[in-house]
Amino acid sequence: MEKRVTFNERFLPYLLVAPQIIITLVFFFWPSGQAIWQSVLLEDAFGGNSKFVWFDNFSHLLADPAYFASVRLTFVFSALVAAIGLAFSLLLAVMADRVIRGATAYKALLVWPYAVAPAVAGVLWGFLFNPSVGIVAWLLGGIGIEFNYVISGNQALLLVVMAAVWNHVSYNFLFFLAGLQSIPRSLIEAAAIDGAGPGRRFWDIVFPLLSPTGFFLLVINILYAFFGTFGVIDALTKGGPGQATNILVYKVYNDGFRGQDLGGSSAQSVILMLIVIALTFVQFRFIERRVHY
Amino acid sequence: MVENRPIVTFLSHLVLILGVLIIGFPVWMTFVASTHDQATMLRSPVPLLPGPYLFENYRQVLVEGFGRGFSETPIWVTLMNSMVMALGVALGKVAISIISAFAIVYFRFPLRMWFFWAIFVTLMLPVEVRIVPTYGVVADLGMLDSYSGLIIPLIASATATFLFRQFFLSVPDELTEAARVDGASPLRFFWDILLPMSRTSIAALFVIQFIYGWNQYLWPLLITTKESFYTVVMAVTRQSNAVDSAPSWNLLMAMAMLAMLPPVLVVIFMQRQFVRGLVDTEK
Numbered sequence: 001m002e003k004r005v006t007f008n009e010r011f012l013p014y015l016l017v018a019p020q021i022i023i024t025l026v027f028f029f030w031p032s033g034q035a036i037w038q039s040v041l042l043e044d045a046f047g048g049n050s051k052f053v054w055f056d057n058f059s060h061l062l063a064d065p066a067y068f069a070s071v072r073l074t075f076v077f078s079a080l081v082a083a084i085g086l087a088f089s090l091l092l093a094v095m096a097d098r099v100i101r102g103a104t105a106y107k108a109l110l111v112w113p114y115a116v117a118p119a120v121a122g123v124l125w126g127f128l129f130n131p132s133v134g135i136v137a138w139l140l141g142g143i144g145i146e147f148n149y150v151i152s153g154n155q156a157l158l159l160v161v162m163a164a165v166w167n168h169v170s171y172n173f174l175f176f177l178a179g180l181q182s183i184p185r186s187l188i189e190a191a192a193i194d195g196a197g198p199g200r201r202f203w204d205i206v207f208p209l210l211s212p213t214g215f216f217l218l219v220i221n222i223l224y225a226f227f228g229t230f231g232v233i234d235a236l237t238k239g240g241p242g243q244a245t246n247i248l249v250y251k252v253y254n255d256g257f258r259g260q261d262l263g264g265s266s267a268q269s270v271i272l273m274l275i276v277i278a279l280t281f282v283q284f285r286f287i288e289r290r291v292h293y
Numbered sequence: 294m295v296e297n298r299p300i301v302t303f304l305s306h307l308v309l310i311l312g313v314l315i316i317g318f319p320v321w322m323t324f325v326a327s328t329h330d331q332a333t334m335l336r337s338p339v340p341l342l343p344g345p346y347l348f349e350n351y352r353q354v355l356v357e358g359f360g361r362g363f364s365e366t367p368i369w370v371t372l373m374n375s376m377v378m379a380l381g382v383a384l385g386k387v388a389i390s391i392i393s394a395f396a397i398v399y400f401r402f403p404l405r406m407w408f409f410w411a412i413f414v415t416l417m418l419p420v421e422v423r424i425v426p427t428y429g430v431v432a433d434l435g436m437l438d439s440y441s442g443l444i445i446p447l448i449a450s451a452t453a454t455f456l457f458r459q460f461f462l463s464v465p466d467e468l469t470e471a472a473r474v475d476g477a478s479p480l481r482f483f484w485d486i487l488l489p490m491s492r493t494s495i496a497a498l499f500v501i502q503f504i505y506g507w508n509q510y511l512w513p514l515l516i517t518t519k520e521s522f523y524t525v526v527m528a529v530t531r532q533s534n535a536v537d538s539a540p541s542w543n544l545l546m547a548m549a550m551l552a553m554l555p556p557v558l559v560v561i562f563m564q565r566q567f568v569r570g571l572v573d574t575e576k
Contacts (some may be wrong), residue, residue: 003462005469006401007479016396017408019389020449026434027446028415031426038426092312095305102306108564109313114571115556116320117508117526123533123549124319127326133542135322138338169316174568198301227419231510235530253511256425265425276419 032273038266057267066243067251067268074247077161078225085165085172085221086214092169093176094202107177114170118163118228122235125163149237153244156237160245163236164229172217179213180206223279226272248272320553326546327351334542350547368548371525375507376555378443378524382506383499385448391491394457395483399469415451420512428515438519447512452574453498460494461487497570500563504556525552 039057061067096106113121128136131148140147149156183206191201227249233239239246239254246254252272256265322341326334329344358367396402397409420427427446436442464487472482513524523531529552532545560567 003398003466003469005466005473006399007469007473007482009400009479010402012479013396013400013402013405016392016400020393020412020454021408023389023445023449024411024415027427027430028423028449029411031423031430034426034429035423088312092309095308095312098305099302099309102309106309106313108561110316111564111567112557112560113316115504115508115560116553117510117556119508119510119526119530120549120552121319123529123545124323126533127542127546128319128322133334133337133339135339135341166316166319171571174571178572198298231508231526231530234510234514235533253424257515262425269423269425273423 035266035269035273038262039270040263057263058271061264061267061271069243070246070248070251073157073243073245074226077157077229077245077247078222080157080161081164081168081225081229082218082221084161085168086217088165089169089172090176090210090214093173093180094206096173096177097180107174110173111170113167116167118167118231119235120231121163121167122160122232125159125166125232126236129159151241153241156241156244160229160233160236163232164225167232168221168224168228172221175213175217176210179210183209219279219282223276226275226279323546323549326542327544327550329543331541331543339542346543350543351551354544354547354551366520366523366528368525368528368551370521371523371528372551372555374440374443374522375524375526375552377440378509378513379503379506379555381440381444382447382509383502385444386450386453386502387495387498389448390450390453391457391488391495392483394454394461395487397454398458398461399479399483412449412451412454415449420447424511424515431516437516438522440522442516443509443513443522443524444506447506447509450502453502456494456498456573457491460491464490493566493569494573496563496566497573499570500559500566501570501574503559504567507556528552 040052040054092110096103096110099106116124126134126149128134129147129149131137131150134147137147147155149159187205187209188201191205196204226247229247230249230253233245233247233250237245239250248268249272252265252268255261255268259265322339325340325343327350328347329340330346330349333340333344354368356367356369393408393412397405431437431442431446434442436445468486469482472486477485508526509524510526510530513522513527517523517527525548529545529548532548
């Protein structure tokens with residue numbers, strides 16, 4: 001869509017877009033180009049020597065079982081974050097949509113976790129489950145479950161998933177609630193008159209009509225689990241124990257900054273870029289269909 | 294409500310109250326921990342109700358920092374840094390994206406679509422994906438350990454530009470025509486007509502970007518080495534990594550409370566703008 005009426009100026013528009021374009025070029029295109037360039041170089045760890053190695057970094061990466069373990073872990077992790085997060089927030093949103101009294105109060109009480117930094121969320125959950133002072137770890141110990149996320153990889157993953165879901169639950173809740181409130185009441189009333197109970201009405205009417213929102217949130221949650229959870233992981237487990245929570249985005253950081261493997265890290269960055277581009281593309285195709293100008 | 298079933302309504306409230314309690318529990322425990330002394334917090338099980346040390350703990354982290362050979366930086370310094378960064382990112386994003394959206398919508402000029410797409414692709418790559426090379430660029434420009442290094446690389450935002458573009462496209466052309474007939478320059482039109490009309494969009498965007506800026510973690514972690522530039526989120530996380538050797542859980546949790554408070558207050562008091570911003574930016 002375009003404006004019919006515009007202004008005629010020669011230099012002004014360039015001046016107006018300049019700040020944004022300059023920042024984009026310097027901090028976005030330039031580093032992204034470098035990431036792609038470095039991904040085909042082999043850099044000497046001790047000096048400035050580097051040589052062009054074509055796609056060696058990529059083939060090393062794809063032959064590396066540790067990389068595949070990280071890919072698999074990332075998929076498991078994001079599936080868990082998306083599934084648990086969506087189910088929990090859908091439940092809350094359906095209930096909040098049902099109640100007449102107190103709906104705004106519940107909303108106010110459920111939206112604030114979004115404002116907590118992921119890294120701080122990690123610290124809070126780490127405190128609850130700390131093996132020596134954590135209250136939840138103590139309670140679990142009382143019923144015979146030994147919870148020590150510092151040692152057990154599976155428990156570490158579970159804890160990271162819980163903290164990540166907690167941090168993102170308000171976002172999902174708000175979108176689900178908005179989706180529910182946009183469903184025409186007349187449809188639900190008609191079904192009720194035909195004798196459909198609340199469960200039947202939910203599965204046959206509300207759920208299908210909510211599926212666009214659900215799909216949008218699914219993509220957003222996967223993106224969030226892939227990239228937004230860096231702080232949670234860094235605060236809680238640093239990718240450990242072993243490699244148990246070393247998801248792709250954390251591995252880029254670990255290999256690049258701690259391991260000083262620039263070529264390998266850049267190759268990983270390039271692969272991640274492709275994944276984000278694919279996901280963003282899916283998201284936009286979907287939004288285009290949904291929004292009517 | 295379609296039909297009145299007291300049991301179902303009761304169950305709905307029950308589920309919601311349980312949900313609120315589960316979501317609030319980590320923060321409640323954090324608050325409780327920040328009101329006890331160190332010894333109490335090391336005895337298992339930890340208390341579930343607040344203690345008498347609230348004022349003392351918060352005073353110590355705010356004024357003296359963690360102390361005892363660990364981080365000597367008082368938390369108020371890191372809170373100030375976070376505030377500068379959050380305000381800088383939010384204001385910067387709003388400012389540069391509103392003028393670039395204005396240029397793209399209200400002018401016809403060569404390369405216009407090229408600029409539009411250049412901004413559009415930034416949407417696709419979060420900082421996390423390209424950290425190593427971006428760090429290199431910032432280091433080359435000598436922006437490590439500075440506010441400009443903390444703020445400027447984060448203020449290019451496609452979402453904000455799109456939001457303003459959408460909004461400008463919905464502004465009636467008659468307004469532009471009237472302004473032109475009256476001989477107003479483009480900047481005058483922008484300042485006197487467009488900007489006042491965009492108030493609600495600006496407020497919504499500002500709230501979202503303030504939270505985004507405050508909660509940044511990876512970026513300040515990379516580009517700051519001096520404690521005087523640490524943000525509060527960084528300070529909390531660094532201290533939590535040291536908590537096993539200096540187990541002052543009470544102080545750590547007081548720091549965590551202070552790190553959460555400003556953005557949570559913004560969400561609570563500006564809830565309408567917050568929800569609107571979230572839905573508009575789909576962030």
